[in-house]
Amino acid sequence: PPRVCSVPSLLSLPKDAIMKMCDLMEEARYTQGDYIIRQGATGDTFYVINKGQVKSGATRTGDEEQILSKLSERQWFGEKALWGEDVRAANVIAVSDVACLLIDRDDILGGMVFDSSLETPEVKDPASLASSTLSDFQIISTLGAGDFGHTDLVQFKSNVKDLFAMRVLDKKAIIHNGLREHVARERNILMDAACPFLVRTVLFACRCLYMLTEACLHGDLYSLLKDKYVLFESSTKFYTACVTQALTFLHARNVVYRDVKPENIVLDERGYAKLVGSKCLKKIEVGKKTYTFCGTPGYMAPEVIFNKGHSVAADFWSLGVFVFELLTGGIPFNDVDPMRLLSETVRGIDNIDFPKAISKIASSLIKMLCRHNPSERLGSRRNGAKDIQKHKWFEGFNWDGLSKRMLSPPLSPKVSILFFFFFFGRGGICMDNASPPNMISCPL
Known part of the structure; x- marks a missing residue:
C-alpha cells in the first residue's frame, strides 16, 4: 500500500479506495529482456515494481531506441492508463527478472470486460x-x-x-x-x-x-476460411476477440454456448463477427455442471466426451481449436473416423505437432485455452476472460475500441445470399444426459 499511496495521480483518492485497489492488484513476473509494455500499444494497466529493474525507451522513426529512464523496486509506470485510453509512448523492458504488482483500469472503475452500456x-x-x-x-x-x-x-x-x-x-x-x-x-x-x-x-x-x-448476409468464417485457406494472424486476432466478447456476455449470465466453430460465426454489414443461435445453448446454475453430450466432434472438450459434467470452461477449449483452425485451415484433432477423432482429442493438445505457420505466442494461447483440466484453462480462472485479453498474443489490441465498434475489421464483406448459417457446415450433436454408445470407453 505505501508504494501505491506515493503515486501522485492517486493522491486525491480516498484511503479506503486505495486500500481496495491494493487488494485487487495481482503479481506478474517477467524474465530479462521481456517487453512489459510496447510503444504504440493501447494501455489500460498500471504497474508497481515489486522486484527487479526495468528500462523505458522510445524509438523514433529511423532512429535507434533511446533509453529514457530506469526504474527499480517501489517505483511505478503506466499510471496514465488508469484515467483513460493511453497509447504507450515508450517500451518498458525487463532488465533483470522482474515482479510487478498490476491492476487494470476496469478493476478500478468496477467495470466488467464487457461494457454493459x-x-x-x-x-x-x-x-x-x-x-x-x-x-x-x-x-x-x-x-x-x-x-x-x-x-x-x-x-x-x-x-x-x-x-x-x-x-x-x-x-x-x-x-x-x-x-x-x-x-x-x-x-x-x-x-x-x-x-x-x-x-x-x-x-x-x-x-x-x-x-x-x-439478417447477417455477409458470409460466415467457415466459408471465408474455405476461400482463403488460412487467415492472417491479425485477422484471426480480430475474429477471436469478437468471439471472446460474445462468450463473456453469455458466461456472465451463466450460459454455456458449447458449439464455437467457424460455421457458427457470421459477419455483419461492417465485417464484425457475431455468434449465431445454437441448439447447444444452455443456462447452468452457478456452481453446477451439465451432462449433455453436445457440440461438434473435433471441437468438444475432453470432459464433454467423457461425460464427466462440464460448464463454461468447455467453450474456452473450443475457442483454442477455433484459433488453430483459422491460422492453419484445419483443426488440431482431425480424423475421418469418429472414434479415432475423439481418442485424439482426449489425448490432448500437447500431443499435437503445431505447424510452423503458428507463432510461438499463438501456440501458447492455444495450449493455455486447451488445458486438459478445465479449471486451468485460460478464461476459467478468477479473472475470467480478462486473462485472455492480457495474453501476449493480444498485446496492443484495442479491446475498448472493439467493444465500441470503432476498429476497422480486417475485411469489408460483400452481401452474399448463396449460403445461410443455420443449416450448413459441420453438424453439431446435442444429446441430453447421455453419451453416444462406446464413446466413453474410447481407447487412449
Whole structure:
C-alpha cells in the first residue's frame, strides 16, 4: 500500500479506495529482456515494481531506441492508463527478472470486460414487433433449407429498409427429434441477448414456430476460411476477440454456448463477427455442471466426451481449436473416423505437432485455452476472460475500441445470399444426459 499511496495521480483518492485497489492488484513476473509494455500499444494497466529493474525507451522513426529512464523496486509506470485510453509512448523492458504488482483500469472503475452500456440491440426493438404476424412480412428470397425447416430473407411491407432472417421451423420434425427443449432454450436466451457480438432473436411466435433474427448476409468464417485457406494472424486476432466478447456476455449470465466453430460465426454489414443461435445453448446454475453430450466432434472438450459434467470452461477449449483452425485451415484433432477423432482429442493438445505457420505466442494461447483440466484453462480462472485479453498474443489490441465498434475489421464483406448459417457446415450433436454408445470407453 505505501508504494501505491506515493503515486501522485492517486493522491486525491480516498484511503479506503486505495486500500481496495491494493487488494485487487495481482503479481506478474517477467524474465530479462521481456517487453512489459510496447510503444504504440493501447494501455489500460498500471504497474508497481515489486522486484527487479526495468528500462523505458522510445524509438523514433529511423532512429535507434533511446533509453529514457530506469526504474527499480517501489517505483511505478503506466499510471496514465488508469484515467483513460493511453497509447504507450515508450517500451518498458525487463532488465533483470522482474515482479510487478498490476491492476487494470476496469478493476478500478468496477467495470466488467464487457461494457454493459454497449448492450444495445442493433435491430428493431422487439417490443414493437410483438404484434407482428406472417402477413406483415414480404419474402425476398430463400436463404437456406434443412432438416428442420427453412430460412427466408424478409422485409416489413410497411418499411422495406428493415431486413430480417426468418427461420420457419417444422414443429413435427422438432418434436420428433427431441429438440423442443433446445429450441425453447435458444429462444429464451437470445431474446434477451442484447449484445453486439451475438446474432439476436427479435421475435419468436410459437403458434407458427417462426423465429425472426438479424439478417447477417455477409458470409460466415467457415466459408471465408474455405476461400482463403488460412487467415492472417491479425485477422484471426480480430475474429477471436469478437468471439471472446460474445462468450463473456453469455458466461456472465451463466450460459454455456458449447458449439464455437467457424460455421457458427457470421459477419455483419461492417465485417464484425457475431455468434449465431445454437441448439447447444444452455443456462447452468452457478456452481453446477451439465451432462449433455453436445457440440461438434473435433471441437468438444475432453470432459464433454467423457461425460464427466462440464460448464463454461468447455467453450474456452473450443475457442483454442477455433484459433488453430483459422491460422492453419484445419483443426488440431482431425480424423475421418469418429472414434479415432475423439481418442485424439482426449489425448490432448500437447500431443499435437503445431505447424510452423503458428507463432510461438499463438501456440501458447492455444495450449493455455486447451488445458486438459478445465479449471486451468485460460478464461476459467478468477479473472475470467480478462486473462485472455492480457495474453501476449493480444498485446496492443484495442479491446475498448472493439467493444465500441470503432476498429476497422480486417475485411469489408460483400452481401452474399448463396449460403445461410443455420443449416450448413459441420453438424453439431446435442444429446441430453447421455453419451453416444462406446464413446466413453474410447481407447487412449
